[in-house]
Amino acid sequence: MALETARLLISCPDVKGIIAAVAGFIAEYDGNILEADQHSDPASEEFFMRVEVQLESFRLNRKTFGQAWAHVADKYRMRWRVYWGNEIKRMAILASKESHCLSDILWRWRTGELRVEVPFVAGNHAEMAEQVEPYGVPFHHLPITKETKQQQEAALLNLLAEHEIDFVVLARYMQILSPELVARYPERIINIHHSFLPAFAGPRPYHHAFDRGVKIIGATSHYVTDCLDEGPIIAQSTMPVDHRDTVEDLIRKGRDLERVVLANAVRHHIEDEILVSQNKTVVFD
Secondary structure, three states, X not given: OOOOEEEEEEEEEOOOOHHHHHHHHHHHOOOEEEEEEEEEEOOOOEEEEEEEEEOOOOOOOOOOHHHHHHHHHHHOOOEEEEEEOOOOOEEEEXXXXXXXXXXHHHHHHHOOOOOOEOOXXXXXXXXXXXXXXXXXXXXXXXXXXXXXXXXHHHHHHHHHHHOXXXXXXXXXXXXXXXXXXXXXXXXOEEEEEEOOOOXXXXXXXXXXXXXXXXXXEEEEEEEOOOOOOXXXXXXXXXXXXXOOOOHHHHHHHHHHHHHHHHHHHHHHXXXXXXXXXXXXXXXXX
């Protein structure tokens, strides 16, 4: 049985004494550090840290931690957040016509690989309901046109609020989210796309890549921002291809990469392994 833990994430100016101060604080309240990782960025002069603390003996909880921790955080000018592992995150999934990422994420959730709750899946195409039904997850069809986009997003925001969603996964959801929706979930919307951008943007990227004779394909998962496909990158992977590969081969291999890369990004988020700074991520894997 997995131990219940608290996960503390910290970023601050890089100065001496931070690790000692964090470890000393946790020991003061009878906490047992199960994992600790840190990174110093000499370019930005920032320090990043992730600490996982066993909850069994820890004398602080969600209500009391902030006040006790404040003097350490203030001294080192920390930006920090803490996640309590006994509270499972709630994940909504959005999809369009392609089902490979959606089915993969649902399978990983059902088998327990992704420790989350999935209150619903939403999509702008009704046929996705068939992919979701075997998993017993409610599917909401939210069709969209240029004329109804505002109403569709209002309905989506209502669903997200109603189900108290913590973060959103775009499983090949081929719609641009409004700045309002993105602002509601900063660093909590995860997207996946091929890694040809910006060279082969738009529809049929694998066809364009095939015509150019590319020798490598890839996939990128990132947090969504107002700048399309330019949010902080969480995970990436590549695969070599050659002249023997057809367009269909490129598409098949690309879908395989997209499945794995998106799942890795979602897992990093669920396990609180990501810190964001200046549109870049530090991922403690």
